Amino acid sequence: MKKSSVGIFLTVVIILIAIIGGAFFHTRKTNQFVHSTTATLFFHGGGSSYRAEDSMVNAAKRAGVTNTIIRADVTKDGQVSLHGNMHRGAINPIVEVNYEDNRQLDFNKHGKYATNVAKLLQKQYGIKKINMVGHSLGNISIIYYMLQNGKNKHMPQLQKQVDIAGHFGGLDFAGIPDAIKQPAGMKLNAQGKPNHMNATYRQMTAARKIYPQNQVAVLNIYGDIGNHTDGRVTNVSSRSLKYLVASRAKSYTEIKFTGKNAQHSKLHENAKVDRALIKFLWQKN
Template identity: 40%
Template sequence: MKRKFYWWLGLILVVIIAVGGYFSLQNYQQNKVQTIEKVKVNNKVTPTFFFHGWGSSYHAEEKMTAAIRQAGVSNTVVRVNVSKNGHAKLLGKISKRAKNPLIEVNFADNKLTNAKGSYTNAYYTTGARYVRNAINVVNKKYGYRSINVVSHSMGNLEFTNYLRRFHNQKDFPRINHWVSMAGHYDGIVGEDDEPNVTKINSKTGKPSRMQPEYRALLSLRKTFPRETRILNIYGNLENGTNSDGDVTNASARSLKYLINGRAKSYRELMIRGRGGQHSALHNNAKVNRALVNFIWR
């Protein structure tokens, strides 16, 4: 009996160790920087701004900027903190020898709770102002006139409303490249969108139905910067929802209609499987590689 007891006890311990090791490996894989091969790029000095999503922070941008830096694209990463009253403060310095500086933007009001009314209004009145202040605090200090942008989730709505609201201002920069990730332009799953309901016209990108936040952006069809190249990245869990768990592919792809005939170029990239989950997109080797190839090569 004792021998049998110890045999079962040993088996249970082996199973526990194996399961624990598996989950530890999974956790390590999710949290390590998803590095990519080194690349050769031109020594440019155009800054790239990173805007995070709802309830998030600059920490969501750190693995992307680390992977880009390790690939040899940039040698400088700084941060801009934007307070709840909209005050932007630059942390760090960009030297004269800086190559492709990366700007991690952190919004203290990361749920736009300081704004009144609906989110449609909040994106325009508050989110757009946060974006403008973050860009201006860097551009005014270093004299930049051109920028690149990488935005994730709600950061896309804040950025597009920045384009909508401030496109005709004197301090509005030239936007060379914009990478949109998991943009919920025409609704969010569980709130005002559902999987496999909205259809997208393959030629124009026009959605079969339009939510209020999307209708508010229709003016971009006449004002979107013509010099901007766009890469639209979205995830598909391949579980039948055609979504990343939070944003349907249709909602993300509806961006095309807003810029169709205006942007200098537009392309899409679908990330399939577990790596295409909404929050996993900003720590994904395929995404990092796409960022580098699109913006700097």
Template identity: 45%
Template sequence: MTKKHKTIIAGTLLLVLLLLAVYIFKNNYQKENGASIRIATPTLFVHGWGSSYHAEESMVAYAQKSHATNSVIRADVSPAGKVTLLGTIKKRAKNPIVEVNLQNNKSIFAGLSNQTSAMNKSSNYIKDVIIALQKRYRFNRINLVGHSMGNLQIAYYLHNNATNAHMPHLNKQVSIAGHYNGYIGEVGAPKTTVLNHAGKPQKMSAGYRALLNLRKKFPQKAAVLNIYGDMGSGSDGDVTVNSARSYRYLVSKRARSYQEKEIRGPRAQHSKLHENTQVDRLLVNFLW
């Protein structure tokens, strides 16, 4: 064997060993940081204004009893956006759920001079939770479930991150009692929402207008379930049926699928919708 051949072989072996060392180092680093744990599509539950993760517990408990999931953790979010994950998602966990708990649960106040700016800032809490999950787990898609204000935070998150390649793809979204075109008594919002045949509001709140680009940005592979309540008055007591249904105009043109479900009767009251077995059943059947 010539000296030249020996040099080539030695160089090749050195390169292989170097690549192997890099692979082992990277693999160990990911394991230490948890990022190497690949999990099934996680589902985030986001509560409403002035609320907490307790508002999500009934829906999550139903999912557990239905054997739709066997893994639930909580994400506590500080007012500054620092996320603390409580619990661990195991590698082979079935449909893991993340209960989001916002310490700053009143980040949007009625009558703010610039509610759109405040909502954009508030929606960063959703992004903060997702980034915290990404540091520990590997996943490509995500499901998002919101109640009341949580829906606006989700909608603004989607609006602001639709083209962000670092964020996971939206798989499914469930909206419960979303006040997209304002809630009853909201300053600056239309007193009544009249929709045309496409679901477009005749009069729009400033917050709704700020979301109009969702018509061009909403993820095309995502499925949407929009649940709202009607106690017999055309509203759930806080959100009119048409304000909730106005989400259709923003997303249905691009979404993989879009469907609406109306809940009726006294259990259709705004704060009771997340404690409603009919809602639980719809949610579980849609997500999993």
């Protein structure tokens, strides 16, 4: 065989090995995840946008969870428009939710916004089951979606929720309205129940009867950079979620992250957080 022919032959062999190896690696990578039509909705924090969700969403895409990522823009009056390519039956689709009114402190409106997104996904793509991921104020969309729809079997049913840096028990800094301010001296008992509750938390306790029994798996992630706070939200406020949902949840798990990347606004760009939520939401058992 001539040298040129040998060279061509070897080149072809190398290319074939690369293609087969790449296909094997891709199959192996994607096979570790569930293949489901359940849509996962990401909700950003106050004063932010869907861009804050990009790090977590892109980590899921790189891991091989999905190739379907769309955006849901929500106007101040709750009108929803969808952007991007998705088809019925898409595997593990992700929806980055983007609120125009990103500093809204009427928590009932957060529930309305999330409800309208879920309704449109149901109408346009036949979505029947959803997961929800929230950061900071975005967690309010999750729990108020359930307060408004937890007993409605005609709405998309929540399967898993990931709460990151949630301020369920309130916020403890100047300028916060009393209804959502963390009460002074707040402590939790073994069930996560606060000894003092603001008006909003008392409203949220309705979740203890509205969440469907043994349906929703909950992962509660919070950061501690020292002194039991992520620098913005106290750990006691984040951990007060337990009292609201744990008694009816399919499972309830808390994970505390520490170090500089556990700071409030860095948690949604923390690679360890990415791995935890990918494992929880999509990895096969």
